[in-house]
Amino acid sequence: MDFARLWLGLLLPLVAALDFNYHHQEAMEAFLKNVANNYSSITYLHSIGKSVKGRNLWVLIVGRFPKEHRIGIPEFKYVANMHGDESVGRELLLHLIEYLITNDGKDPEITNLINSTRIHIMPSMNPDGFEAVKKPDCYYNQGRENYNQYDLNRNFPDAFEVNNVSRQPETEAVMKWLQTETFVLSANLHGGALVASYPFDNGVPETGTLHFRSLTPDDDVFQYLAHTYASRNPNMKKGDQCKNSMKFPNGVTNGYSWYPLLGGMQDYNYIWAQCFEITLELSCCKYPREEKLPFFWNDNKASLIEYIKQVHIGVKGQVFNYNKVPLPNVIVEVQDRSHICPYKTNKFGEYYLLLLPGSYVINVTAVGYDPHLTKVVILEKSQNFSALKKDIILPYRGQLDSGPVSNPSCPMVPLYRNLPSRSAATKPSLFVFLVTVLHIFLK
Structure with a gap:
């Protein structure tokens, strides 16, 4: 009988299957704590700070060594629900957590991913905003901003213009978090459109704004990353699934080409934290009905996994x-x-x-x-x-000043004001030319 109970326990899942409902703070915390308790060998749950209303900003880490960085293991992150009324990403990340932990040791791809990557998942950067939403709504809802009525995706330092706003607790928490880890790749999950958007969100003529876009020195990599995600999402890659919205060739856009944005998080990640981040708009409707959630999971599961794998491109x-x-x-x-x-x-x-x-x-x-x-x-x-x-x-040439590592290390000021022209950033590609022509016709 004792052996039978033991085998039954091994066969049953450690965490009850996550339902496709919206999980408010209490339910989300219960799920995350349950995962951390039952999968302690591959997960670690911690809070990076608190919201205005004192709610924890939870991050669950998944990896073979979840509690500490190991040399050669890159750090990856997903952040969702930055706008409190953009709810799909929040639920997708909870289901992604469940998918990763329950497939470790069963699915070779997931097992290898967990072996080789330290994956940080923040389901909600704006829990106060999410709790303020009264009912599902496809358009603007009062929960978009944080409790102090600040748009968190306009609240970071900006490299192109002075962003003289009051830095919010949620923003400060993320900025400090970025200093504690060597993040390499990231994505920020939003809603209200269906597109993968890559930096820059803001710009100056030297980065290509006269051509209706703003490109980084790593534009080839960013276009590849955005296409990697969009191409595996059957609706995003069509580029025209949202009514009354700009059409996006192959479901991809340069952020500035879509609309300029001051104080955005993806530009901050790239410039000040050495982390490549793109913005994923995952649903035409910001806060769709719960019965739609399984369809969003089916559309995004392959993209979410494949995008994490891209932290392993290049050289280290x-x-x-x-x-x-x-x-x-x-x-x-x-x-x-x-x-x-x-x-x-x-x-x-x-x-x-x-x-x-x-x-x-x-x-x-x-x-x-x-x-x-x-x-x-x-x-x-x-x-x-x-x-x-x-x-x-490095060959011997004297002593290196090995002071404490500081990251970000650049001043939090508009760094691009006096930038000399960079040919790599302003040279149009065929992809950008097509986006530019489309932008002109849709203005």
Whole structure:
């Protein structure tokens, strides 16, 4: 009898199946705590701060080493419900958590993903806004802003214009969170349209605004990331499924091409936190009826998984001195792809560069050392759940100033005001040309 009970316990799921309903704060917390208790070997639940009303901003981490960063394991994140009335992403992330934990050890793809990635999931950045929504509504609802009536996606420092607004507790919590982890890739889940939008959301003529877009030095990677998500969503990739909305070729748009936005989170991630982030608009209706939720999960499941896997493209490694001591605060960037806030190694001397297949020259710059150039070739699908590994040893040239790592390290001011023209950012591509023409006709 005891053996029978033991086997029955092994066969039954540790967490009851998550229903397709809207989960308010109490129910969401109960689910997350249940997961953390029953899957403690691969999950870790913590709060990064509190909302205006004192609600916890929960993050569940899924990974083989969930409680701490391990060298060579990239950090990935999903954030949803930044606008409280945009509800689909909140529920999708809860179902994603359930899918990951229940398929570990059963599905090879999910098992490999958990083995090789530390996945941070924040179902709600604006719990006060979500709780303020009175009933489902496809358009504007009073729960969009936080309790202080601030739009959190207009509340971050901006690299192009002064964003002189009162920084909110939820925004401050995310900014501090970004300093504690070496995030490499991220997506921010919204609603009200059906499109994958990539940086920049704001811009200046030097980033291409005269051509109705604003492009980063990594525009090829961002377009690839957006297409990766949209192409696996059967409705998003059509680009025309929302009434009274701009049409998006292949379900993808540059943020500025769609509409300029001051103080957005995805631009902040890319510029000040060294993290590539795109914005995913997942539903034409901001707060659809609950019975629609299974359809959204079916449409987005493959995209959500495939997008996480993209944290493993490009090249990664550590920078050492001649004694094989890891060097923090070393600038590591691809030649002709420098960032206005230089991308630097973390406290372990690690760097992660998201790149598409091709040949690149990496420029390493450290105090006390001559600039060091190294060539890398990234092959098509050469790595499985791992970027190309390339450690770099700098020759002896004196002492590196190894002060404390600070990330973000650039001042929180409009950095692009006096930017010299960058050909890589302003050179039109065929994709951008088509978007520009479409934009002109739809203005």
